[in-house]
Amino acid sequence: MTTSEAKAVRAGSATEHELLAEARLRVDLLGEVTSALTGSLNLRRTVLRLLDLLTPRVADWAMVVLVDDTSGLTLHGGADPTFATSIPRALIEGTGVERVLRSGQDELLHVSVELDSTEGLDTMIPHPRLREEAVELRPADVLSLALTARGSTIGTLVMIRGAGRGFPDDDVEFAGQIASQASIALDSARLYQERGRVASILQASLRPPDLPAIPGARVSARFRPAAEHLDIGGDFYDVHGAADDWLLVLGDVCGKGVEAAVLTGRARQGIRMAAYFDRRPSAVLKALNDVLCENDSSRFVTVVCARFHPSPDGSSAEVDIAVAGHPAPIVVHADGEVEQVEVAGIVAGVVPGASYTEVRVRIEAGDTMLMFTDGVDEARGSDGFYGMDRLLGLLPDYAGAGPVALCEAVERSVVEYLDGRAHDDIALLAVSCER
Amino acid sequence: MDRAVAEFDRALSAVDGRAATSLVRELLDAGEDPLAVLVDVIAAGQRTVGERWQRGEWSIAKEHAATAVAVSATEVVARFAERTPVTRGRVVVACAEREWHALPALIISSAMRLHGWDTTLLGASTSPARLSQCLHDVGPDATAVSCSVLGALPTTRRFIEASTTAGIPVVVGGSAFGSDPTRALALGATAWAPNAQGAVALLDELPAVVRRAAPLPREPLAEQSAIELGHHRLVEVLRGRWSPAARAAPDDPLARKLFSAACGEVLHQALHAVSATLLTGDPRPIPETAAWIDRLLTARGADPRLAAELGDVLASTLRDFPTAHGLVVRHWADGLVLQGETAS
Numbered sequence: 001m002t003t004s005e006a007k008a009v010r011a012g013s014a015t016e017h018e019l020l021a022e023a024r025l026r027v028d029l030l031g032e033v034t035s036a037l038t039g040s041l042n043l044r045r046t047v048l049r050l051l052d053l054l055t056p057r058v059a060d061w062a063m064v065v066l067v068d069d070t071s072g073l074t075l076h077g078g079a080d081p082t083f084a085t086s087i088p089r090a091l092i093e094g095t096g097v098e099r100v101l102r103s104g105q106d107e108l109l110h111v112s113v114e115l116d117s118t119e120g121l122d123t124m125i126p127h128p129r130l131r132e133e134a135v136e137l138r139p140a141d142v143l144s145l146a147l148t149a150r151g152s153t154i155g156t157l158v159m160i161r162g163a164g165r166g167f168p169d170d171d172v173e174f175a176g177q178i179a180s181q182a183s184i185a186l187d188s189a190r191l192y193q194e195r196g197r198v199a200s201i202l203q204a205s206l207r208p209p210d211l212p213a214i215p216g217a218r219v220s221a222r223f224r225p226a227a228e229h230l231d232i233g234g235d236f237y238d239v240h241g242a243a244d245d246w247l248l249v250l251g252d253v254c255g256k257g258v259e260a261a262v263l264t265g266r267a268r269q270g271i272r273m274a275a276y277f278d279r280r281p282s283a284v285l286k287a288l289n290d291v292l293c294e295n296d297s298s299r300f301v302t303v304v305c306a307r308f309h310p311s312p313d314g315s316s317a318e319v320d321i322a323v324a325g326h327p328a329p330i331v332v333h334a335d336g337e338v339e340q341v342e343v344a345g346i347v348a349g350v351v352p353g354a355s356y357t358e359v360r361v362r363i364e365a366g367d368t369m370l371m372f373t374d375g376v377d378e379a380r381g382s383d384g385f386y387g388m389d390r391l392l393g394l395l396p397d398y399a400g401a402g403p404v405a406l407c408e409a410v411e412r413s414v415v416e417y418l419d420g421r422a423h424d425d426i427a428l429l430a431v432s433c434e435r
Numbered sequence: 436m437d438r439a440v441a442e443f444d445r446a447l448s449a450v451d452g453r454a455a456t457s458l459v460r461e462l463l464d465a466g467e468d469p470l471a472v473l474v475d476v477i478a479a480g481q482r483t484v485g486e487r488w489q490r491g492e493w494s495i496a497k498e499h500a501a502t503a504v505a506v507s508a509t510e511v512v513a514r515f516a517e518r519t520p521v522t523r524g525r526v527v528v529a530c531a532e533r534e535w536h537a538l539p540a541l542i543i544s545s546a547m548r549l550h551g552w553d554t555t556l557l558g559a560s561t562s563p564a565r566l567s568q569c570l571h572d573v574g575p576d577a578t579a580v581s582c583s584v585l586g587a588l589p590t591t592r593r594f595i596e597a598s599t600t601a602g603i604p605v606v607v608g609g610s611a612f613g614s615d616p617t618r619a620l621a622l623g624a625t626a627w628a629p630n631a632q633g634a635v636a637l638l639d640e641l642p643a644v645v646r647r648a649a650p651l652p653r654e655p656l657a658e659q660s661a662i663e664l665g666h667h668r669l670v671e672v673l674r675g676r677w678s679p680a681a682r683a684a685p686d687d688p689l690a691r692k693l694f695s696a697a698c699g700e701v702l703h704q705a706l707h708a709v710s711a712t713l714l715t716g717d718p719r720p721i722p723e724t725a726a727w728i729d730r731l732l733t734a735r736g737a738d739p740r741l742a743a744e745l746g747d748v749l750a751s752t753l754r755d756f757p758t759a760h761g762l763v764v765r766h767w768a769d770g771l772v773l774q775g776e777t778a779s
Contacts, residue, residue: 039647040601042574049602052644081643082524082576196572218452228561229568382667398496402450404506405499408559412535415560419667420532434453 026174029057033178037185044076044084046189050157050182051081058175059159060137063130064147065097066155066186069194073097073155078130087126096123097156100144104153106176108167109142124158137162143172145179149187157182206232206261208427211239214246215434216310217317220403222411222428226256226375234260235373235427238268240275244309247275247284250371250429251303251326260425267301281305281322282356285348289324289356292349300349302326304371306431314434317363322356324348327374332406334366336396340388341369366400368432375426376410381417390417403430436467436475443480443508447501455508463515469549473512473542474631481505481538489727491734495696506538513545522551524576526638529557529566531582531590539609540581546631547579552638563593570601577641579634580624582609585720586707588622589663592651592714595623599648604641608634611711613723618715623648651714658756659713666706669752673702677748694735701728705749709759718762722770729771743771 033053040046047064054062063077073092076084092098100107109120111134124144125131134140140162147155157179161167167175208223225233234257237250249271253263267288274287284305292301302325310317321329325347330340345356363369372391379386394413398406407428414426439462446455462472481502488498528544530537537559544556555573557566570578578598582591588611598605608628612618619627625645628634662669708724711717729742746767753759 036602036647040574040603041571042601044574045570045601045603048644052602192571200572229565231565397494398499401496401500402452402503404503405496408503408535409499412560416533 029053030174030177030181034181037182041189041192043186043189043193046185047076048081050186051077054157054159054178055081058178059143060140060162060165061134061160063125063158064155064186065101065126065158066147066190067101067153073126075127075130079133083129085127092126095126096120096144097126100146100156101153104146104148106146106172106179107144108172109144110166111138111140111142113138134160139164141166143167143175145175147179147183147186149180149183152187154183154187154190203230203232206265208237209239214239214241214308214310214431216244216312216314217246217308217431217434218403219248219429219431220407221430222407222426224375224411224415224423224426226423226425230257230261232261232264233257233425234264235375235425236264236268237371237427237429238271239429240272241279241308244312245279246308246310247271247279247281248306248308248371248429248431249284249303250373250427251301252373252375252425252427253301254299256425263299263301267303271303271305279307280358281307281320282358285322285324285345285356286354289346289348289350289354290352293352300325300347302347302374304329306369306371308431310433315365317431317433319361319363319369320358321361322358324356327372327377329369329371330392330395331361331363332368332370332395332399334364334400336399338392338395340392363431363433365433365435368401368403368406368430370395370406370410371429372410373425373427375424376414376428379414379418379423379426380421381419386414386417403432406430436471439467439472439476440479443476444483446508447480447484447504450497450500450504452504452507455504456511459508459511463512469512469515470546470632470635473509473546477505477508477512478539478542478631489731489734491697491731502538506541509538509541509545513541513548516545516548519549519551521553523553523638525553525555525573526577526579527555527557527566527569527573527575528579528581529561529569529594530559531580531587531594532560532562533590534582534584534587535559536581536583539583540579543579543581543608543631543634546635547638550635550638552635563590563597566594567597567601570598570603575603576643577625577638578603578605579628580605580607580609582607582611584707585611585711585724586703587611588618588707588711588714589659592622595648599623599625599645602644602646604643604645606634606637606641613717613719617717618711618720621651621715621717623651652716655713655716655758658758659710662706662710662713662753662756662759666703669706670702672752673705673745673748674699676752677702677745694737697731697735701731701745704728705745709749709753709763712762712766713759718766721762721766722768725767725770727770743768746771 036049051062066074068074072086072088074086111120121131121134124142125134137160140160143159145157146153147157211219221237234253234255239248241247253260270288270291274284304323304326307320321341321343323343323345328341328343332338341361343359346354377386377388398409407430410428442458484501487493526547528540530540544554548554580591580594595605604625606626606628607619607624616627626637628637704724708720711720732741733739750760750763
């Protein structure tokens with residue numbers, strides 16, 4: 001089209017041109033709604049996003065009503081988009097909100113300025129604070145849209161245009177398109193939230209526990225699961241005991257991810273139970289092995305089990321150690337000398353009746369004992385495995401630095417070595433005397 | 436409070452966790468402002484820890500052990516803060532990948548908790564996937580990202596993408612951003628906080644919803660990605676061309692070892708500074724890093740020309756990256772000139 005032709009078109013049919021521009025704006029907004037709402041899987045954030053897109057461009061005021069899973073309703077928005085409140089379902093009986101929720105049909109209402117004409121608002125806005133805001137906007141059009149996704153009406157979207165700026169037919173249709181896009185995003189977020197609630201409760205029970213304070217000792221742990229965003233995995237640790245008799249356990253069940261995490265929960269519990277009857281590490285591992293073998297499961301577990309006896313003045317400790325197919329702990333002495341404890345034993349859950357040997361080491365002031373899983377030495381970087389040599393070479397620099405600094409240094413060194421590559425679960429547990 | 440600062444410093448120097456935690460507990464029991472304890476006692480003490488390492492007075496092990504003491508002291512305030520009723524919204528506080536300094540995030544999180552915000556703290560070096568999972572689970576009103584090392588800025592950008600894609604505003608802060616909002620805003624953050632108090636104050640003013648951060652300028656981003664991808668190779672090339680160990684002054688083996696560890700660190704930092712400049716368009720990380728490297732090396736008895744020489748080596752190593760090369764040529768020496776002036 002030449003410039004003169006364009007001018008002719010503009011002059012001849014200005015309204016057509018305006019209509020085109022208007023249509024373009026709507027397509028843009030609809031696209032924006034769709035892409036913006038797919039950005040969040042969190043229900044509250046999705047609602048906030050929707051309200052932000054709608055006001056002031058589509059309406060002067062907007063509210064989202066969602067049916068929640070405890071047979072009540074949650075109201076979001078109004079003048080303050082972050083406002084949210086719950087109301088019982090009984091409160092909307094016989095109102096327009098209930099009608100829209102049950103029928104899935106949109107409703108448009110004109111509310112004039114007369115003082116006694118708030119009846120229409122009562123029926124669409126079941127909350128005093130929100131209703132007051134709406135009253136201020138009279139004369140107003142109240143558009144109540146059903147939020148229907150995947151065959152269910154999950155809520156309503158109530159929008160108001162005030163001061164006589166009503167909703168013409170094509171605006172109602174456009175609002176309906178937005179509502180149908182929004183419904184799907186809100187429904188996905190709702191499904192995610194319900195699943196998320198179940199998952200997070202189960203997850204919390206499988207996450208490594210908070211460490212207790214051991215009198216006369218310092219203890220620290222680190223856990224970086226293979227699936228970092230899940231916060232759970234196949235490595236586990238646990239510390240339990242009292243007074244001068246503590247059991248420190250670190251282990252690795254075969255596999256990773258959720259399935260492995262479920263097994264770590266059982267292994268941790270089994271070890272606690274076994275320790276209740278006999279706290280010697282050799283006895284604990286024997287019991288764990290026998291139980292795992294009896295269960296006829298193909299799953300096996302590697303464990304290092306250390307019984308820690310701090311001296312009353314916190315200057316030294318006796319430690320009895322047994323392992324089941326697990327790398328032996330490393331003692332980092334205060335003077336920088338590093339030695340791996342000489343102890344070995346078969347992996348638990350494979351050979352019925354296997355027995356385990358125990359060794360005793362002495363930890364002096366400034367020494368730290370480090371237990372770790374194979375996610376450390378088998379971490380793969382650009383030069384192959386991280387390896388024991390690299391680990392043993394790193395540790396002397398942290399002699400005397402204590403368990404927290406030691407765990408942090410090892411984790412950091414391994415993660416930097418990985419340089420963003422995938423890794424197995426990594427768990428560390430370190431203990432030293434207090435002084 | 437001055438007495439407390441001195442006492443805390445003594446506890447850090449002695450790596451005495453018990454002294455540090457009981458001092459903090461006494462201050463809180465005496466009714467001192469917990470935010471002041473966090474900022475004026477703990478954070479101030481921690482700054483001197485970093486400076487002592489930088490001056491070569493403390494080994495890495497001692498620096499880390501002292502930091503662990505500061506963390507345990509902060510945890511006392513964090514537990515105290517838990518008693519504050521939640522009166523505001525939710526905030527997720529996180530450190531990006533390569534950010535191993537978890538203490539500032541713990542301080543920020545405690546400060547926000549003290550002001551009635553419900554905080555979720557993700558630890559050191561968190562992946563964008565883990566942050567994203569947490570954002571969808573928690574649905575916070577804001578994300579706060581603490582970034583003290585330039586190397587963590589690229590993942591901080593990914594954090595900003597994760598957060599703003601979900602419509603969640605992001606407050607960033609930490610020494611990697613420098614002393615004004617330039618880098619923070621260039622990365623697409625909603626706001627920049629100069630310190631802990633500033634971060635807390637900002638939370639009340641954030642918009643409820645933000646738009647997805649705009650894409651970064653394509654050309655410098657492409658160079659930055661290539662440099663990051665080739666990081667290890669480039670470090671090796673730099674190591675080969677720049678041979679400070681041979682010219683290092685210290686004779687005894689321990690000093691030599693500390694010096695060579697510092698030299699390794701220096702090469703990473705130099706590349707991270709270039710990356711940070713490419714990402715943010717702010718050239719200051721380059722001269723600032725040059726000055727930092729100069730201080731680090733001279734404090735360990737190095738030839739004072741070593742930092743300047745590294746600039747030349749860096750420029751020639753980055754010849755295949757025209758923007759980066761130009762930035763190093765133009766800005767590296769500025770840091771050394773400044774450094775020389777402040778020294779004299």
